[in-house]
Amino acid sequence: MYSDKVMEHFNNPRNVGEIENPDAVGEVGNPVCGDIMKLFLKIEDNIITDIKFKTFGCGAAVATSSMVTELAQGKDLESALEITNETVAEALDGLPSQKMHCSNLAAEALQEAIEDYRSAGDDTEESENQKGQETKKTVEAK
Amino acid sequence: MYSDKVMEHFNNPRNVGEIENPDAVGEVGNPVCGDIMKLFLKIEDNIITDIKFKTFGCGAAVATSSMVTELAQGKDLESALEITNETVAEALDGLPSQKMHCSNLAAEALQEAIEDYRSAGDDTEESENQKGQETKKTVEAK
Amino acid sequence: MDEKSIYFDHAATTPVAPEVKEEMDPYFDKYFGNPSSLYSLAMDSSRAVTRAREKVADFLGADNEREIIFTSGGTESDNLAVKGTAMALKDKGKHIITSEIEHHAVLHTCQYLEDNLDFEVTYLPVDDEGFVDPQDLKKAIRPDTVLITIMMANNEIGTIQPIAKLGQIAHSNDIIFHTDAVQSVAKVPVDVDDLNVDLLSLSAHKFNGPKGIGALYVRQGTKLLPQMQGGAQEKKRRAGTENVPGIVGLRAALELNEKKERQEDIQRIIYLRDKIINKIEDNIDASILNGPRGDKRLPGNVNFCFRYIEGESMLLNLDMKGIAASSGSACTSGSLEPSHVLLALGRSHEVAHGSLRVSLNHSNTEKEVDYFLEELPKIVDKLRDMSPLYEG
Amino acid sequence: MDEKSIYFDHAATTPVAPEVKEEMDPYFDKYFGNPSSLYSLAMDSSRAVTRAREKVADFLGADNEREIIFTSGGTESDNLAVKGTAMALKDKGKHIITSEIEHHAVLHTCQYLEDNLDFEVTYLPVDDEGFVDPQDLKKAIRPDTVLITIMMANNEIGTIQPIAKLGQIAHSNDIIFHTDAVQSVAKVPVDVDDLNVDLLSLSAHKFNGPKGIGALYVRQGTKLLPQMQGGAQEKKRRAGTENVPGIVGLRAALELNEKKERQEDIQRIIYLRDKIINKIEDNIDASILNGPRGDKRLPGNVNFCFRYIEGESMLLNLDMKGIAASSGSACTSGSLEPSHVLLALGRSHEVAHGSLRVSLNHSNTEKEVDYFLEELPKIVDKLRDMSPLYEG
Ligand SMILES: Cc1ncc(COP(=O)(O)O)c(C=O)c1O
Numbered sequence A, B: 001m002y003s004d005k006v007m008e009h010f011n012n013p014r015n016v017g018e019i020e021n022p023d024a025v026g027e028v029g030n031p032v033c034g035d036i037m038k039l040f041l042k043i044e045d046n047i048i049t050d051i052k053f054k055t056f057g058c059g060a061a062v063a064t065s066s067m068v069t070e071l072a073q074g075k076d077l078e079s080a081l082e083i084t085n086e087t088v089a090e091a092l093d094g095l096p097s098q099k100m101h102c103s104n105l106a107a108e109a110l111q112e113a114i115e116d117y118r119s120a121g122d123d124t125e126e127s128e129n130q131k132g133q134e135t136k137k138t139v140e141a142k
Numbered sequence C, D: 001m002d003e004k005s006i007y008f009d010h011a012a013t014t015p016v017a018p019e020v021k022e023e024m025d026p027y028f029d030k031y032f033g034n035p036s037s038l039y040s041l042a043m044d045s046s047r048a049v050t051r052a053r054e055k056v057a058d059f060l061g062a063d064n065e066r067e068i069i070f071t072s073g074g075t076e077s078d079n080l081a082v083k084g085t086a087m088a089l090k091d092k093g094k095h096i097i098t099s100e101i102e103h104h105a106v107l108h109t110c111q112y113l114e115d116n117l118d119f120e121v122t123y124l125p126v127d128d129e130g131f132v133d134p135q136d137l138k139k140a141i142r143p144d145t146v147l148i149t150i151m152m153a154n155n156e157i158g159t160i161q162p163i164a165k166l167g168q169i170a171h172s173n174d175i176i177f178h179t180d181a182v183q184s185v186a187k188v189p190v191d192v193d194d195l196n197v198d199l200l201s202l203s204a205h206k207f208n209g210p211k212g213i214g215a216l217y218v219r220q221g222t223k224l225l226p227q228m229q230g231g232a233q234e235k236k237r238r239a240g241t242e243n244v245p246g247i248v249g250l251r252a253a254l255e256l257n258e259k260k261e262r263q264e265d266i267q268r269i270i271y272l273r274d275k276i277i278n279k280i281e282d283n284i285d286a287s288i289l290n291g292p293r294g295d296k297r298l299p300g301n302v303n304f305c306f307r308y309i310e311g312e313s314m315l316l317n318l319d320m321k322g323i324a325a326s327s328g329s330a331c332t333s334g335s336l337e338p339s340h341v342l343l344a345l346g347r348s349h350e351v352a353h354g355s356l357r358v359s360l361n362h363s364n365t366e367k368e369v370d371y372f373l374e375e376l377p378k379i380v381d382k383l384r385d386m387s388p389l390y391e392g
């Protein structure tokens, strides 16, 4: 079902874990759908210097999380924002069609994290959770 | 599907043919149903001395015709009238259930012939045909 | 010649070819995984199903393998096509057009819709060779007609309908068109685009594949209400664990029939068919050919009525000579009715009861045909001598 | 140990046993005749079908082999049972009672009747082990209830329902009772009289028979509207050329499972099942057994939810270790919904997503079980380390 690339990332996911005191956090999905991704970023001079993830989800969810951390690592924020769900899927040599919409959310977690970083300041937890839900809804509606 | 006995009678039907100047004739069935039997009898001193048949029909129709001529041959008319469709089927070691009602008509042809003989006289052709039709209808209604 | 081995009933069913059986073999116990499963053990079965789906699509000239649904046979394909579209479109209209000579899998399905779901069905008549007149189809179309279903080739008399034309009429009226191609596939060219069809049924055991497996082609965009509810197999259009060995067998049988030798051998089958037809007409009087001659007749199909005698008796006599054939007479199924197809041609009940069908395929030889042609007249004579209808 | 060969998904499907395959073999090409045919060539196939019908009847404790209809599998048997009785009795009433944890073959069929034919369906809840409460059934019965359908054993969690009692309630209210015994046949005793059922579904590929063949038991006198229209096969209750090799395989698989060794081996399977259950509970925290313990659980069924992790990821990891198992998570079928069975037990969505089913049969060994028990905790740990929900 999955491409070799997906399986390779699933088996040896890059950058698993949390970053203590991250500069930004992005979270998408919810447990009802069976996929939750959380991205942690360190950002210095507009560059993503470190990135880690934690994911609850299927093979595609894990592999896309892993792939997005590889793609984003070392990029400036503008370039990182250009990474889309499609970019991630392509980098993994494709995903099964039924997985495209339900488990391919990692790029959104990245965007969410960057926006969260830019809007900076207080109240972070709150708005973050809200965003996660909203994003998910859009995705489901596709 | 058929018993060995049925197949034996079908392969080597006894008493096929017509009797010239028969003392009695019985006919049942009609071409719509795909089974027509015609029995010819010679009767002397209340005894069936010769009997022949012609049949258009399936394996069961031929075998039951053949069997009824064997059973009736040499019998007095009273005993011959006791031959029923069931007697014939039993003598053949049974018939497939779907054949019991549609092709097991030979005994009726015999009864018909004997009644025809007893009611004697003119107008034979007519009443004979009518009877055939009626008998058939009763059978179908079962 | 081994008398006990002449099989002339290939329209009823065929043996699984050795190469087909061999391909099926590992899918019973080696690659037995459920194709819906995730693990690698199931990969072989799910790949085999995909490969088969692509082959069927390709064989029929379909655009896309998603247009193929695997079913349990021709009957299920017909039921799914007819009920599936009729029920999906019932709010648009409840009128169906079919022909009087369809297989019971279509005919009784139409009757089911009449009896249980308030559909109305027009049964088009056929001419004395079994052809539907396109003009009749045009006239039968109503504003509430939602489905036209007309078989490609008739199983009893071999008549090949002008499907492309009938399909074109359907489409120019925006009506879904289904054809039962169970007898046509692997015998005559079948291309869903050339034929202008939206749905097409086939069954593997008619062309040296296994029994219990068939397929339905459904043109993309055609509305279809699934008739087997359950798991998400076949893109939710036909539930049930896939019959993987059967699906593999269907694919292998199509490939076998595509081979050049097989394709070329069809000419030989046509020659044998015509030899039988000509010899019977020459040698047996009061014999009536059912169905057309030439191109418009299935390669392996011969069907005659022999007046004054009944079909089953002929079959039993042929069987004693080691020849397996069939009759339109439905006597064995417990019905008194003769073939609805022969009645539709205008045969009387009596004549229709006396039918004999011979259906040939690649395994048959001229020697077998000659032996049959030698025995048949004797059998007909014997039965006519016994018949009260025959004035010899 | 060959790591790449541990099959723990026997509830999904099983390989055809060698003795079964051998018995099927000649029916593909030697005894290939259409059982409806007259000639001697078809005699072997029609006898094989009769013998199989008698065996199925005998196995189920049916009075009469006419009570058996062959179908294309468990899904078709369920569809035929539910639609067939509902539609036959629709003038009497349009209410059906079933449970929330039925297989989709029953559940989606009920939904089809709701959506398309104006039936009303009551879905009975189950307790936290998956049992239907007979009191709930009694309360759900209405004057217009025409059918009750409750599965004998659940395919995901192995719960064996008190069918005899439920059937008795149905009968004392003069209501037809169907049970889906697809997971039960050849695993636990199944006798249609002891169980008080009028209809019972089974599928051969669940007990080392072939895919694509099943049967429906229909108690004499039970009204049933056929769902497959066409020829006069199966006494006009299921049209379509009989899948003779499949039918022979179904028969042979039942005979295999009746053997003394197989019957006795069930104790060993139960021992392995309980070993898995106990070790998991001892060694993996936040693991929740789904379904009951002991007698009321299918011999080969184990089902757990592991909190904080997702099913498919577990399966993929097990697969890398050569172990084939399954998950209630329907992720692969394109739906975001977790198992309806686990939700019905009261599990949250999150927990329900983390389920793992292991289903054993005779071919499994203790060595395999031990290897699995060694690998599983490592996999669970690895995935939990990756999970944002887990606060290790
Ligand atoms: C024209 C036609 N349609 C449908 C069928 C039914 O196919 P099956 O017996 O495979 O269900 C047959 C053969 O029996 C047929 O000849």
Ligand SMILES: Cc1ncc(COP(=O)(O)O)c(C=O)c1O
Residues within 6 Å of the ligand: C239, C240, C241, D011, D072, D073, D074, D075, D076, D078, D103, D105, D151, D153, D154, D155, D180, D182, D183, D203, D204, D205, D212, D214
């Ligand atoms: C309980 C139950 N019912 C019905 C089915 C459907 O059977 P089949 O896949 O043979 O159609 C299955 C298995 O898939 C099952 O486990």
